[in-house]
Amino acid sequence: MPVADILPELRKILPAGGVLTDPAELFVYESDGFTIAKARPAAVVFPTSTDEVVAVVKLLAANDVQIVPRGSGTGLAGGCVAFENGVIVATTRMNRILSIDLENRVAHVEAGVRNTQLSEAAALLPGGSAFHFAPDPSSQRASTIGGNAATNAGGIHTLKDFVSSNHVLGLEMVLADGQVLQTGAPGGAYEPTAFDLPGLICGSEGTFGIITRLWVRLAPKASGFRTIVGIFGDTADACEAVSEVIAVGMLPAAMEMLDGRMVKVIEDAFHFGFPPEAQALVLTEIDGIEPLLDGQMNDVAGIFRRHCALSVEVSADAATRAKLWKARKSAFGAIGRISNSYCTQDACVPRSMLAAVLARIGEIGREYGLDITNVFHAGDGNVHPIFLYDDKDESQVQNTLAAAEKVLQYCIDVGGTLTGEHGVGVEKLHLMPYLFDQATMRQFQSVKIAFDPGERINAGKLIPSEKIKVTLLKPGRHVPQ
Numbered sequence: 001m002p003v004a005d006i007l008p009e010l011r012k013i014l015p016a017g018g019v020l021t022d023p024a025e026l027f028v029y030e031s032d033g034f035t036i037a038k039a040r041p042a043a044v045v046f047p048t049s050t051d052e053v054v055a056v057v058k059l060l061a062a063n064d065v066q067i068v069p070r071g072s073g074t075g076l077a078g079g080c081v082a083f084e085n086g087v088i089v090a091t092t093r094m095n096r097i098l099s100i101d102l103e104n105r106v107a108h109v110e111a112g113v114r115n116t117q118l119s120e121a122a123a124l125l126p127g128g129s130a131f132h133f134a135p136d137p138s139s140q141r142a143s144t145i146g147g148n149a150a151t152n153a154g155g156i157h158t159l160k161d162f163v164s165s166n167h168v169l170g171l172e173m174v175l176a177d178g179q180v181l182q183t184g185a186p187g188g189a190y191e192p193t194a195f196d197l198p199g200l201i202c203g204s205e206g207t208f209g210i211i212t213r214l215w216v217r218l219a220p221k222a223s224g225f226r227t228i229v230g231i232f233g234d235t236a237d238a239c240e241a242v243s244e245v246i247a248v249g250m251l252p253a254a255m256e257m258l259d260g261r262m263v264k265v266i267e268d269a270f271h272f273g274f275p276p277e278a279q280a281l282v283l284t285e286i287d288g289i290e291p292l293l294d295g296q297m298n299d300v301a302g303i304f305r306r307h308c309a310l311s312v313e314v315s316a317d318a319a320t321r322a323k324l325w326k327a328r329k330s331a332f333g334a335i336g337r338i339s340n341s342y343c344t345q346d347a348c349v350p351r352s353m354l355a356a357v358l359a360r361i362g363e364i365g366r367e368y369g370l371d372i373t374n375v376f377h378a379g380d381g382n383v384h385p386i387f388l389y390d391d392k393d394e395s396q397v398q399n400t401l402a403a404a405e406k407v408l409q410y411c412i413d414v415g416g417t418l419t420g421e422h423g424v425g426v427e428k429l430h431l432m433p434y435l436f437d438q439a440t441m442r443q444f445q446s447v448k449i450a451f452d453p454g455e456r457i458n459a460g461k462l463i464p465s466e467k468i469k470v471t472l473l474k475p476g477r478h479v480p481q
């Protein structure tokens, strides 16, 4: 049934202002952070409780309407792109922190709570500033904890703190028929028994159901830090230095790399005094027990020097550290200074292949006449080539998609995988069979069908579907059908 016919019923379920249908308002919901894929939903709804989600989902099920779960829409793989005559269910008004239990180091939150909102709230409690929600995607001021779980988000400190699924103890999810599933251990002592359902749901990108509440770990914050900035005149030297730090058995809290183009962008925006001959910058953080830090810092600095670093600066100063990380986290925003539009790719490769992958990315950029810059989680081997293009020039859009596909295929060819943290969404869907064999793809499809037999929640994304076809590389952009 057309969504227009059920709008009065939707409005009865939701509080005032909880249903958007005005085209000007829907414009914002045409895409997520992967702005190449665009489609306008019939409506966007904003439930404020699990009961409202259940009522909405049951109504949409009865009328065979496709549902797209959405948090803050910062996703970079098109997981939130709408279906024609589909409804987006946004969790941003389900943003209450229900409890913070410092003794058991667990917080109970609604899915629309923003990532940093939780750590900020914990810090207001006596003793709470020693704890935080550890996953730290660079979008963390905006992205929701439900979205972080759905995409299994990583971040700058994933190298040591791991991805979101390691911090989700339990969750509540509304299935496509309105059933409410509660799984995991709200109490804080989660140890998977039969199947690790929270682990399976984390990373399912909204294709299993709508996560409404979560129980998440509050991890202790490290108190001692050292920051090491290595500037290199050659990208390959920087990659080899990163690889060696990990190979010798060290575990920095973070190891981020910016290529020469990106160093210039950051320098122009923040004026750190990075030299113009910098072809790569490696920002490393060591954390842990204070008396051990100087030794580890000197070890990292020594490795950087052995790999021909032009300069190595070390610091124990909290203000310098904060400034450097602010610059790193603002890197994506700073790209707005040099390009109308950009598309951030995401793949994971063996660290020993980083230099070859960056070189190939450069070649592919030249082949397609595209400017590509790189800022990425080098310690994890998680590359983020950023394609700069003009959204108004369709040939540049198509070149971006084609070049991105070549980059991803190369990453897979050298032993890597399709995504390090952003997910598959619609963007990388067509490459899933390139990475996985037929038997594995069939198992993935069976798991999706076990949660959503009617294929009505974000169907056709993440895992290709026979019923819902998604095409991306055609002119005219992607629209799920």
Ligand SMILES: Cc1cc2nc3c(=O)[nH]c(=O)nc-3n(C[C@H](O)[C@H](O)[C@H](O)COP(=O)(O)OP(=O)(O)OC[C@H]3O[C@@H](n4cnc5c(N)ncnc54)[C@H](O)[C@@H]3O)c2cc1C
Pocket (backbone or CB within 6 Å): 032, 033, 068, 069, 070, 071, 072, 073, 074, 075, 076, 078, 079, 080, 091, 111, 136, 137, 138, 139, 142, 143, 144, 145, 146, 147, 148, 149, 150, 151, 152, 153, 154, 155, 156, 205, 206, 207, 209, 210, 211, 212, 332, 333, 421, 422, 425, 458
């Ligand atoms: C500037 C910038 C920097 C970024 N940096 C990082 C980074 O460092 N690491 C990283 O991992 N990602 C990063 N991202 C990507 C993005 O922020 C993450 O994927 C984030 O976890 C998405 O959260 P969200 O609330 O915005 O989710 P959305 O974008 O709204 O949704 C993302 C996906 O999750 C699903 N979803 C959302 N909420 C729910 C729910 N409650 N139940 C079921 N499914 C749901 C959606 O259907 C969609 O498929 C970055 C994005 C930007 C724009």
